[in-house]
Amino acid sequence: MSDVRAIPLVRQGARPVACPLMPLEVRDLVLGFGDTVVLNGIDLELGAEGCTAIMGPNGVGKSLLLKLLHGLIEPTSGRISWAGQRPGAVIARQAMVFQKPVLLRRTVAANLDFVVRTRGLDRSRVHALLDHVGLAHKADHPARRLSGGEAQRLALARALAIDPEVLFLDEPTASLDPASAHAIETIVGQARDRGMRVILVTHDVGQAKRLADDVVFLNRGRVVEAAPATTFFPIPQSQAARDYLTGKLVF
Numbered sequence: 001m002s003d004v005r006a007i008p009l010v011r012q013g014a015r016p017v018a019c020p021l022m023p024l025e026v027r028d029l030v031l032g033f034g035d036t037v038v039l040n041g042i043d044l045e046l047g048a049e050g051c052t053a054i055m056g057p058n059g060v061g062k063s064l065l066l067k068l069l070h071g072l073i074e075p076t077s078g079r080i081s082w083a084g085q086r087p088g089a090v091i092a093r094q095a096m097v098f099q100k101p102v103l104l105r106r107t108v109a110a111n112l113d114f115v116v117r118t119r120g121l122d123r124s125r126v127h128a129l130l131d132h133v134g135l136a137h138k139a140d141h142p143a144r145r146l147s148g149g150e151a152q153r154l155a156l157a158r159a160l161a162i163d164p165e166v167l168f169l170d171e172p173t174a175s176l177d178p179a180s181a182h183a184i185e186t187i188v189g190q191a192r193d194r195g196m197r198v199i200l201v202t203h204d205v206g207q208a209k210r211l212a213d214d215v216v217f218l219n220r221g222r223v224v225e226a227a228p229a230t231t232f233f234p235i236p237q238s239q240a241a242r243d244y245l246t247g248k249l250v251f
Contacts, residue, residue, distance in 0.1 A: 020083065020165065021082045021083055021085070021090055021093060021094070021165045021166055021197070022046065022047060022048035022082070022083060022166075022197060023045060023046060023047055023048060023083060024044070024045065024046040024069070024080075024081070024082055024083075025044070025045055025079075025080075025081045026042055026043060026044040026045070026069075026078070026079070026080050026081075027043055027078060027079045027081075028041055028042070028043065028077070028078045028079070029041070029042035029043075029044075029065075029068065029075050029077075029078035029079070029080065030042075030075060030076045030077045030078050031061065031064055031068060031073075031075050031076050032076045037076075037221060038061045038064055038221055039061045039064060039065060039068075039075075039221050039222075040221045040222055041078075041222060042065065042078070042222065042223055043223065044216065044223055044226060045226075046197075046199070046214075048197065049195070049197065049213070050192060050197070050198070050212075050213030050214065051188070051192045051198040051199075051200060051211050051212050051213050051214075052198070052199045052200065052212065052213070052214050052215070052216060053200050053201075053202055053207075053208040053211065053212035053214075053215045053216070053229070054066065054199065054200065054201045054202075054215075054216045054218065055201075055202065055203070055205075055208060055215055055216070055217050055218070055244070056217055056218035056219050056224075056244065057219060057244060058203075060218040060219055060220065060221060061218060061221055062201045062218055063170050063171075063201055065218070066096070066168050066170055066199065066201055068080060068087070069087060069168070069199065070087060070091060070094055070096050070168050071086070071087030071088045071090070071091040071094075072091075072096070082166075092162075093164060093165045093166070094164050094165065094166040094167070094168065095158075095159035095160070095162055095164035095166075095167055095168065096159070096167075096168040096169075096170070097152070097155045097156055097159050097167070097168070097169050097170065097172050098155070098170050099170050099171040099172065099174050099175075101151050101152055101154065101155035103143040103144055103146075103151060103154065103155070104143060105142075105143075105144060106142075106143060107139065107140050107141060107142060107143060108130065108135055108138050108139050108140070108141050108142075108143050108146065108154055109126055109127075109130065109139040109140065110143075111143045111154060111158065112126045112129055112130065112154070112157055112158055112161060113126050115158045115161045115162065116161050119161070119162050121161065121162070125161065126161075127139070129157045129160060129161055130157060132157070132160070132187070133153040133154070133156060133157045133160075133183075133187055134153060134183065135150060135153055135154060135157065138150065147180070148175065148176055148180065149176050149177065149179070149180025149181075149183060149184070150180075152172055152173070152176065152180070152184055153183060153184065153187065155172075156172070156184065156187050156188070160187075160191065164196065165196070165197060166196070166197045166198075166199065167188075167191055167196050167197070167198050167199070168199050168200075169188065169198065169199070169200045169201065169202075170201045171201055171202055171203065172184050172188070172200075172202075173185070173202075173204065173207065174203070181204075181207070185207060185210060185211060188200070188211060189210075189211060192211070198211070200212065205233075205245060208229065208233075209229065209233055212229045213228065213229055214226070214227065214228050214229055214232075215227060215228075215229050215232040215233075217232070217236075217238070217240070217241050217244070219238075219240040219241075219244075224238045224240050224241060225237055225238050225241050233245065
């Protein structure tokens with residue numbers, strides 16, 4: 001049973017319906033390493049609301065696309081525009097949670113307090129955030145002794161601490177047990193419902209169905225489909241997506 005508090009305690013005041021960083025436009029994006037082209041000719045448009053799931057077989061560049069959108073790496077060529085701004089100009093207004101969180105050698109509360117102090121935010125939010133993700137009772141525990149699910153909840157709390165306009169998630173529940181995965185999904189779903197834009201890489205079809213409003217499907221370094229979740233899952237348009245959803249396309 002999850003101990004995540006199903007109440008929004010993170011934001012002070014209501015978030016505008018339209019995210020100032022949206023829409024996102026990607027044009028002819030290419031990423032290569034030497035003679036190997038990983039992403040080739042990516043064109044993409046994402047609107048202001050909801051959760052987008054980026055899906056596809058292993059090795060097609062899903063996590064790399066996420067890092068490109070967040071400005072952590074530079075493309076070989078092409079353009080990424082967040083409402084007319086380059087990724088590097090808006091990275092402070094976004095947050096990213098990786099599959100394996102890196103935690104400071106401090107207590108749970110100190111990990112969160114570090115982010116809050118660094119950003120000059122109200123430090124009284126630390127307890128509210130820990131309570132929000134169900135970790136208030138472990139505030140004084142060493143962060144590196146947390147379970148995998150608890151560590152990921154702490155990573156989410158650190159991301160939410162800056163109240164990002166866009167939240168990137170790179171397979172946040174991979175290798176977690178069902179209860180821990182459910183806890184993470186609850187927190188992410190609450191963030192989305194408050195108006196935070198979520199972009200999620202996941203292999204979990206069930207998770208994508210539960211969280212995603214739309215799906216971007218990659219194969220062989222290209223966007224094969226970009227469609228609402230309500231149409232992608234029941235009636236995928238490409239053979240690659242059909243094979244993927246039935247377990248025939250893995251690599």
